[in-house]
Amino acid sequence: MENVIQLPGMEYLKCVIKELELELWKSEEDPSTSWRITYMYNDSVESYLQLDDVVIKGKYEKEKACTSLQLVKEEERYGLVGQQEKRFFSIWFSKVTFFAKLYRYADIGHFWVKGEEPYRQLVYELEIIQDKKRYLGEWACNEKELKLLALLDFSPIRSFYCVPWEEGYCFPTKKNGMDAYEEVLDDMEKSRKKNKKIGDCYFSSACIEKQWELQKALLDQLKQAPTKEKEKEIYKTLTSKKGNLVYQWLQKEILEASSVYGERRFGEKEDFFVEEQRKKWIQKWTGQGWIGTYPNFSRRKGIFYEQMHVMEELPFTTEAMHYTFHCLISKCIFYKKKSLKRYFGIKKEMLPLNFGFFSGCGTGKIYSHKCSLRMEK
Numbered sequence: 179m180e181n182v183i184q185l186p187g188m189e190y191l192k193c194v195i196k197e198l199e200l201e202l203w204k205s206e207e208d209p210s211t212s213w214r215i216t217y218m219y220n221d222s223v224e225s226y227l228q229l230d231d232v233v234i235k236g237k238y239e240k241e242k243a244c245t246s247l248q249l250v251k252e253e254e255r256y257g258l259v260g261q262q263e264k265r266f267f268s269i270w271f272s273k274v275t276f277f278a279k280l281y282r283y284a285d286i287g288h289f290w291v292k293g294e295e296p297y298r299q300l301v302y303e304l305e306i307i308q309d310k311k312r313y314l315g316e317w318a319c320n321e322k323e324l325k326l327l328a329l330l331d332f333s334p335i336r337s338f339y340c341v342p343w344e345e346g347y348c349f350p351t352k353k354n355g356m357d358a359y360e361e362v363l364d365d366m367e368k369s370r371k372k373n374k375k376i377g378d379c380y381f382s383s384a385c386i387e388k389q390w391e392l393q394k395a396l397l398d399q400l401k402q403a404p405t406k407e408k409e410k411e412i413y414k415t416l417t418s419k420k421g422n423l424v425y426q427w428l429q430k431e432i433l434e435a436s437s438v439y440g441e442r443r444f445g446e447k448e449d450f451f452v453e454e455q456r457k458k459w460i461q462k463w464t465g466q467g468w469i470g471t472y473p474n475f476s477r478r479k480g481i482f483y484e485q486m487h488v489m490e491e492l493p494f495t496t497e498a499m500h501y502t503f504h505c506l507i508s509k510c511i512f513y514k515k516k517s518l519k520r521y522f523g524i525k526k527e528m529l530p531l532n533f534g535f536f537s538g539c540g541t542g543k544i545y546s547h548k549c550s551l552r553m554e555k
Contacts, residue, residue, distance in 0.1 A: 187227045187274035190217055191258075193313065194227070195247045200260060202238060202269065213269075217276070218313050221286045221492060222306045222439070225278035225314065229271035231255075236267030280310075280318060284436035285473070287489025287504040289544055294417055295506065296425060296532040297338040299489075303432050304330055305339065322435040329362070329428075331355030334412040351409060356401060363393050366427050376426045381530075382523020389423045419521065419538040426530055442492060448499055451551045459488075459503055459547065476528050483515040484508065487532055499551040508534025509541050 194200060194215060201216040208214065208228065215227040242262040250257045258269040283306055289295050307327055310318040319327075329335045332355030369376060370386040396415065400408040415421045443449055460472055463486070468475040473488035484507055491502035508529070510518065518529055518539060535542030 181279075183276075183278045183280070185276040185278075187276035190225075190276045191215070191227055191274050192249065193217075195249055195258070198244050198247055200244050200247060200258070202240060213271075217278075218309070220306060220309065221288075221442075222281055222283040222436075223278060223310060223314065223318070224281070224442075225276065228275045228277060229269065229273070230275070231272040233270045234267065235270070237265055238262070238267040238269065239265075278314065278318070280439045281442040282436045282439045284433045285489060287491050287502075287506075289504060289546075294338055294535070295542070295544060296429075296535050297335075297416065300425070300428050300432060301330075301336060301339040303436070304335075307435075320435060320438055322431065325358075325361075326428075326431060326435060328354045328358035332359045333409045334416060335359065337409075337413060351400075351404065356397065360394075360397055362424065362427060362431075363390055363397070366390055366423060369427075376423060376430060381423060381426075385521065385523045386423060389420060392420055393424060417537055419518075419533075419536050422522075422530055422533065422536050422539070425532075425536070429531060444493075444499070448551065451499070452501055455501065455503070455549050470528075474528065474531075478512065481512055482509055483512045483529075485528060485533065501549050501551070503547045503549075505545045505547070506532050506535070507543050507545060508532055508539070509543070510534060510539065514540065 194217065199216075203214050203216065205212075205214055209230070211231050211233075213229050213232045213234075215229065217225040217227055219225070238260070239262055244260045244262055246261045248259050250259055255270050255272055256274070257271075260267055260269075284303060287299060288302055289299070291298060304326060307319055307323045308330060311324070311327065316324065331350075331352040333349045333351040336349040336355075366376070366386060367390045370381075370383050370390070376386070392415065393412070396408070396412045400412065416424055444452070456472065463475060467477040467479065468486060470476055470486075475486045475488075477484050486508075487506045489504045489506065491504060493500050510533075515529065518533065519525075522530060524530070529539075532542065534540040
């Protein structure tokens, strides 16, 4: 899904007015009398409004916030009348059109709070889906994305975004959130009966059944006595090897939901720069003993076994292009790898994705490598 989506723009312009977020700019691709208004830019969407036949009166300054904005109409033209500090301006136009591109986001990484990073990343991706639905509409989300959204109404999942449980605060759980989580557990159980992969691994039937029974029992207890203590108990089990399969399942689901969209491109020079950086780091990792295929690697280092999963943090502008490779490294003593493989019932070489970030499995740490490309004006 890489084509530009084009829709009537008045509904989206009203949202800009309501939020007082006016960022007007000129593109070389547009006719001389057309201007653009930034709408929504994040890891999954690039969107803007195009105003045609524009006449600007007064002084509009892009760097300054608007203190007021209103839409007026005179005959066949519309006007945006706004105020910045003590100055007024008006932007007159004949037509407004909404343009958007949707991108894949499940392999992009952002890490802002230490601890439970893999789950925090999943909830961040759910928030991205929620923003698409809220600011663009349901048309911007596929069926799987809309199904996953209900998990944000289940506190033990939603609270991974950033909640200090020790301060006694968490997000409220709603019935549809409980139902969504129960459906996740049931889907896991169905996969066991069909012997399907969860993530990159085939887990043993006994392991899936054991974790399904535990999470199902905890959920039933929460339904019978919906308390913060019960929610926190589920939250804590999800961070351990007893809840690892839930993470693996959600990671797989979000990856599938995101994969229908195209990869974000920045331009020929910028894309070449990113690809060269990937090659450079792969060559360096290979020299350090890592084996595998990007973005997943593993190695034996002394008495330790290590796995690395690489995620990329993309810039929102190419004027000064800052690109980051985040390496999530899971580590355990080599003999423990064998016990973990028996616990999960895995026959393949690698353990579950990001296993070291779950208590009872090992240790997890993130190493970030930043690179920059300054574009000439």
